[in-house]
Amino acid sequence: MATKPPKHDIDETRLHLSRPKKVAVGVPAVLHALQIANDQMGVTRSVQTLMRVNQKDGFDCPGCAWPEEDKRHLAEFCENGAKAVAEEATVRRVGPEFFAAHSVDDLRAHDDWWLGQQGRLTHPMILDEGATHYRPISWDDALKVVADELGAVDHPDEAVFYTSGRTSNEAAFLYQLLVRGVGTNNLPDCSNMCHESSGSALTETIGIGKGTVSIEDIHEADLLIVAGQNPGTNHPRMLSALEKAKQRGGRVIAVNPLPEAGLMRFENPQTARGVAFGGTKIADRFVQIRAGGDQALFQAIGKYLLEAEERDGGVIDRAFIAEHTSGFDAYRREMADADWSELVTATGIPETILREIGEEVRVSKSTIVCWAMGLTQHKHSVPTLRDVVNVLLLQGNIGRAGAGVCPVRGHSNVQGDRTVGIYEKPAEEFLEALDREFSFTSPRAHGFDTVEAIRAMRDGRVRFFMGMGGNFVSATPDTAVVEAAMARVDLTVHVSTKLNRSHAVTGRRAVILPTLGRTDRDRRGGAEQRVTVEDSMGAVHASRGRLAPPSEDLLSEVAIVARLCGRLFGDDHSQAMGTRSHRGDPERGLPEHGAIEPHDEPVHASRDRANVPHADWHALETDYALIRTHIERVIPGFEDFENRIQKGRTFFLPNGPRDERRFATVDGKARFTANPLEYPTIPEGRLLLQTLRSHDQYNTTIYGKDDRYRGIHDGRRVVLVNVEDIRRLGFAADEIVDLVSEWTRPDGSVEERRAEQFRIVAYSTPVGNAAAYYPETNVLVPLDSVADVSGTPTSKGVIVRLEHRR
Numbered sequence: 001m002a003t004k005p006p007k008h009d010i011d012e013t014r015l016h017l018s019r020p021k022k023v024a025v026g027v028p029a030v031l032h033a034l035q036i037a038n039d040q041m042g043v044t045r046s047v048q049t050l051m052r053v054n055q056k057d058g059f060d061c062p063g064c065a066w067p068e069e070d071k072r073h074l075a076e077f078c079e080n081g082a083k084a085v086a087e088e089a090t091v092r093r094v095g096p097e098f099f100a101a102h103s104v105d106d107l108r109a110h111d112d113w114w115l116g117q118q119g120r121l122t123h124p125m126i127l128d129e130g131a132t133h134y135r136p137i138s139w140d141d142a143l144k145v146v147a148d149e150l151g152a153v154d155h156p157d158e159a160v161f162y163t164s165g166r167t168s169n170e171a172a173f174l175y176q177l178l179v180r181g182v183g184t185n186n187l188p189d190c191s192n193m194c195h196e197s198s199g200s201a202l203t204e205t206i207g208i209g210k211g212t213v214s215i216e217d218i219h220e221a222d223l224l225i226v227a228g229q230n231p232g233t234n235h236p237r238m239l240s241a242l243e244k245a246k247q248r249g250g251r252v253i254a255v256n257p258l259p260e261a262g263l264m265r266f267e268n269p270q271t272a273r274g275v276a277f278g279g280t281k282i283a284d285r286f287v288q289i290r291a292g293g294d295q296a297l298f299q300a301i302g303k304y305l306l307e308a309e310e311r312d313g314g315v316i317d318r319a320f321i322a323e324h325t326s327g328f329d330a331y332r333r334e335m336a337d338a339d340w341s342e343l344v345t346a347t348g349i350p351e352t353i354l355r356e357i358g359e360e361v362r363v364s365k366s367t368i369v370c371w372a373m374g375l376t377q378h379k380h381s382v383p384t385l386r387d388v389v390n391v392l393l394l395q396g397n398i399g400r401a402g403a404g405v406c407p408v409r410g411h412s413n414v415q416g417d418r419t420v421g422i423y424e425k426p427a428e429e430f431l432e433a434l435d436r437e438f439s440f441t442s443p444r445a446h447g448f449d450t451v452e453a454i455r456a457m458r459d460g461r462v463r464f465f466m467g468m469g470g471n472f473v474s475a476t477p478d479t480a481v482v483e484a485a486m487a488r489v490d491l492t493v494h495v496s497t498k499l500n501r502s503h504a505v506t507g508r509r510a511v512i513l514p515t516l517g518r519t520d521r522d523r524r525g526g527a528e529q530r531v532t533v534e535d536s537m538g539a540v541h542a543s544r545g546r547l548a549p550p551s552e553d554l555l556s557e558v559a560i561v562a563r564l565c566g567r568l569f570g571d572d573h574s575q576a577m578g579t580r581s582h583r584g585d586p587e588r589g590l591p592e593h594g595a596i597e598p599h600d601e602p603v604h605a606s607r608d609r610a611n612v613p614h615a616d617w618h619a620l621e622t623d624y625a626l627i628r629t630h631i632e633r634v635i636p637g638f639e640d641f642e643n644r645i646q647k648g649r650t651f652f653l654p655n656g657p658r659d660e661r662r663f664a665t666v667d668g669k670a671r672f673t674a675n676p677l678e679y680p681t682i683p684e685g686r687l688l689l690q691t692l693r694s695h696d697q698y699n700t701t702i703y704g705k706d707d708r709y710r711g712i713h714d715g716r717r718v719v720l721v722n723v724e725d726i727r728r729l730g731f732a733a734d735e736i737v738d739l740v741s742e743w744t745r746p747d748g749s750v751e752e753r754r755a756e757q758f759r760i761v762a763y764s765t766p767v768g769n770a771a772a773y774y775p776e777t778n779v780l781v782p783l784d785s786v787a788d789v790s791g792t793p794t795s796k797g798v799i800v801r802l803e804h805r806r
């Protein structure tokens with residue numbers, strides 16, 4: 001059993017290349033996943049664990065948010081799901097001895113791969129001010145440190161609470177309650193860097209910040225446009241759904257600057273046909289678009305449809321447009337004014353091809369557009385997604401079978417976290433319901449999103465940072481700025497399963513609270529607890545880990561948050577379910593969150609005692625079903641929650657556009673919008689860099705050193721560049737260069753950032769476009785370069801130049 005952690009960081013001198021693959025998954029994927037699983041878990045635990053992924057009585061795969069098909073295969077096999085599971089179910093451990101042996105400086109000198117490979121965290125640890133090493137601390141003392149620091153902030157808005165997307169509904173719901181009980185809406189989350197642009201565009205145009213399709217719709221669609229997404233790596237189970245759609249006669253158009261293997265061909269390891277006959281061709285058409293050209297592509301489709309309507313009639317769904325939409329005339333005028341030659345320039349696609357794509361959309365009886373980070377992480381992502389919606393509205397492709405919008409979410413419960421209240425700009429109805437349920441008054445002022453939180457930390461306006469999962473330091477843009485910002489915070493607290501860079505780049509003091517993951521058995525109050533998650537398509541189901549946890553000392557996320565609530569707000573047994581007395585006074589208006597004296601338990605006793613949430617925190621910690629009862633009473637759509645998740649059942653949250661073509665927008669209609677065309681302009685001698693994922697990573701967690709489908713092995717510091725650019729700019733393939741990003745501030749001045757030693761790889765990408773892996777390239781993404789409206793960092797559109805190394 002080879003379960004030793006690696007001794008070395010990634011040695012980039014061993015990097016070598018092979019031909020990029022044209023087929024995804026197949027037998028090599030199975031073998032690679034089993035290898036990683038065996039390394040981390042040994043054979044028996046691997047088999048035991050992998051058999052339980054996404055089974056009805058098993059745990060929800062921590063890999064991605066793609067839904068389970070109803071008829072599940074025994075091992076719903078997905079290579080990267082298996083790697084995600086192996087990473088968590090590893091038998092390697094990071095305990096007090098590890099921290100005694102490694103100073104924080106030492107940890108900081110290692111890469112994300114090395115850190116993650118060390119294993120699961122087993123003990124609460126604290127880094128005292130000025131200390132070189134973390135030391136073990138008891139749970140009680142650790143939680144006291146956290147509560148005391150929260151009590152010491154001058155104003156609740158000096159505290160920031162980040163959430164990553166693996167946190168269960170139950171833990172997330174309690175966590176947002178804790179945060180609002182403290183008195184702030186500072187709840188930045190990974191969504192701010194991920195699908196926020198989708199949420200912004202969809203809420204505004206169709207009245208819900210989520211997709212409108214089910215897995216059956218994917219199977220039934222006549223046409224699927226998959227844009228800005230690499231499902232072969234990041235949502236491998238989606239390939240089975242696309243395969244099914246193809247078998248039913250559906251067509252797929254892939255829109256991407258890179259010819260990603262999973263978009264081309266898929267060998268399903270679940271079927272003999274997949275393995276023996278070379279698999280299924282996925283994309284009927286591959287559109288190698290210029291990065292950032294998607295708004296132009298969708299405008300071209302819209303323009304084509306409207307021209308065809310004018311000429312032939314019968315193209316657009318006039319009844320749907322009249323009954324359910326607004327803004328059509330303004331959109332039609334905008335498209336009439338759109339200029340084909342500019343659409344060609346922006347996309348890099350000839351007009352004849354743009355028209356062919358338009359024709360494919362015209363003849364499609366039902367169309368779905370799927371997308372991920374290639375569409376959400378640009379400056380003009382929100383207008384781009386509005387134009388996606390426009391095209392679908394033209395043919396009434398929302399709220400009927402086989403049609404709709406499908407933003408493919410990343411983290412396995414990122415959508416659920418938002419549903420249960422992880423949001424810095426909460427809706428008034430949600431806060432009112434929360435206040436009623438817990439007899440207090442939540443703060444109304446909006447909080448910081450991720451980028452705003454970093455700015456506040458940088459400017460010394462934050463004294464306390466807590467991360468519920470995730471790896472804030474590595475995942476966020478502008479690494480150097482973030483690292484300096486973290487150092488200004490008095491206390492940084494991380495609830496984590498595994499070691500990562502955020503434990504090494506800390507505030508003046510730091511606490512690590514180790515926690516259970518999805519795969520771990522969670523016994524509280526003498527019973528095995530389960531949690532719930534919501535997938536990318538709004539379906540909620542239970543998840544229960546079965547493996548022995550890495551240490552008896554671990555608390556679940558729910559238990560950690562419930563205990564903190566108990567310390568901060570006081571246990572209030574009279575507030576047990578059903579016996580609530582309404583002490584809060586809604587007439588009083590906004591609460592005063594003034595200075596809080598540091599106190600022992602409960603910390604808030606000295607201030608407005610009436611204005612803290614009231615619940616029996618201890619009871620919630622020992623019976624998660626009680627949390628679900630609270631969720632049911634606060635959030636519409638969770639009626640009869642407990643019953644509807646029994647026996648592995650799944651239920652759908654209500655979705656107005658999907659269920660009844662009801663659009664909760666400002667005017668109650670689905671809204672056409674007229675968006676002036678935007679696309680990146682790349683200055684002479686520069687490239688537009690997208691920062692993306694390799695096949696062997698999960699965000700900042702690096703599973704291995706290969707990107708098998710792209711033919712890159714044993715290294716990560718590569719920059720993929722078109723051969724023509726390599727030559728034109730005076731470089732050579734294989735040359736080691738520095739990447740320098742150039743950010744033009746609104747006042748016209750230019751800021752530079754540098755990432756050193758990347759090997760140039762000649763690759764099929766449009767002229768002017770380049771690609772390199774995140775998180776290594778986050779140093780290049782300027783903090784202030786964010787998408788309009790959504791505030792998402794522009795991780796797919798960074799202007800860079802290559803520099804020879806001296």
Ligand SMILES: Nc1nc2c(c(=O)[nH]1)N[C@H]1C(S)=C(S)[C@@H](COP(=O)(O)OP(=O)(O)OC[C@H]3O[C@@H](n4cnc5c(=O)[nH]c(N)nc54)[C@H](O)[C@@H]3O)O[C@H]1N2
Nearest residue numbers: 080228229230234291292372373374410411692693698699
């Ligand atoms: N194994 C694995 N699974 C994961 C993750 C992981 O890291 N590893 N991460 C999870 C998370 S949090 C997320 S959000 C998702 C991410 O899933 P993806 O969005 O698929 O991830 P990225 O690697 O960022 O890939 C972006 C894709 O968009 C393309 N692209 C870039 N710019 C443009 C553009 O301007 N236009 C178009 N049309 N395409 C463009 C890129 O070439 C690439 O294929 O995956 C989730 N699942």
Ligand SMILES: Nc1nc2c(c(=O)[nH]1)N[C@H]1C(S)=C(S)[C@@H](COP(=O)(O)OP(=O)(O)OC[C@H]3O[C@@H](n4cnc5c(=O)[nH]c(N)nc54)[C@H](O)[C@@H]3O)O[C@H]1N2
Nearest residue numbers: 164194469470471475495496497498500691699700774795
């Ligand atoms: N340049 C660039 N930057 C990006 C992106 C990009 O494409 N390019 N993508 C962005 C996107 S889409 C996202 S979603 C973010 C991701 O940002 P994050 O979600 O913050 O990052 P992850 O790497 O997923 O977090 C990994 C850590 O989560 C912890 N963890 C794992 N499972 C659990 C659990 O069950 N509970 C708890 N408490 N902790 C757990 C482990 O300690 C692990 O080290 O990054 C963003 N940053």
Ligand SMILES: [Mo]
Nearest residue numbers: 190194410411
């Ligand atoms: Mo994400």
